[in-house]
Amino acid sequence: MRQKALFLDRDGVINHDPGDYTKSLDEFHLLPGALETMKAWYDRGYKLVVITNQAGLDKGLYTQDDVEQIHQFLQGRCVAMGFRIEECLYCPHHEGRSGRCLCRKPGSLLIERALHRYGLDPAQSLMMGDKPRDVEAAEKAGIQGLLIPVNEGPLRPEMLGL
Numbered sequence: 820m821r822q823k824a825l826f827l828d829r830d831g832v833i834n835h836d837p838g839d840y841t842k843s844l845d846e847f848h849l850l851p852g853a854l855e856t857m858k859a860w861y862d863r864g865y866k867l868v869v870i871t872n873q874a875g876l877d878k879g880l881y882t883q884d885d886v887e888q889i890h891q892f893l894q895g896r897c898v899a900m901g902f903r904i905e906e907c908l909y910c911p912h913h914e915g916r917s918g919r920c921l922c923r924k925p926g927s928l929l930i931e932r933a934l935h936r937y938g939l940d941p942a943q944s945l946m947m948g949d950k951p952r953d954v955e956a957a958e959k960a961g962i963q964g965l966l967i968p969v970n971e972g973p974l975r976p977e978m979l980g981l
């Protein structure tokens with residue numbers, strides 16, 4: 820049996836989205852309960868993968884080092900709680916600057932890359948995001964997408980009967 824996974828958007832799902840960009844670790848504020856909910860999914864056998872658009876990179880608002888620092892911090896918090904994120908994949912492109920890429924959601928390239936890399940079964944996986952483009956990207960990759968309210972944290976598995 821192939822592996823099931825929970826794909827998560829980052830800003831507005833795991834951390835508070837102020838409405839523009841989360842540019843540095845100083846601006847990265849975990850939503851209450853988000854880590855506990857991620858652990859609940861992990862404990863049910865779901866691999867965790869974060870898929871995030873970071874067009875602020877292309878706009879020069881922050882650097883890849885800033886993004887990596889945030890993701891290392893996030894992973895550290897997860898590991899301290901006894902679970903881990905498989906990978907945080909991000910698109911650094913902005914449509915106006917780099918032209919249209921395949922990795923920026925609603926593109927599904929990053930999701931497909933993770934499916935392949937970790938042997939994940941799209942039919943047993945789901946994706947949560949706070950924007951329609953998150954759901955669109957998931958569906959392109961054959962995964963059920965769930966639109967959730969911004970800044971309220973991911974849905975717990977028992978809320979979905981899982």
Ligand SMILES: [Mg+2]
Binds near residue numbers: 828829836
């Ligand atoms: Mg978001």
Ligand SMILES: [Zn+2]
Binds near residue numbers: 910912922923
């Ligand atoms: Zn891209």
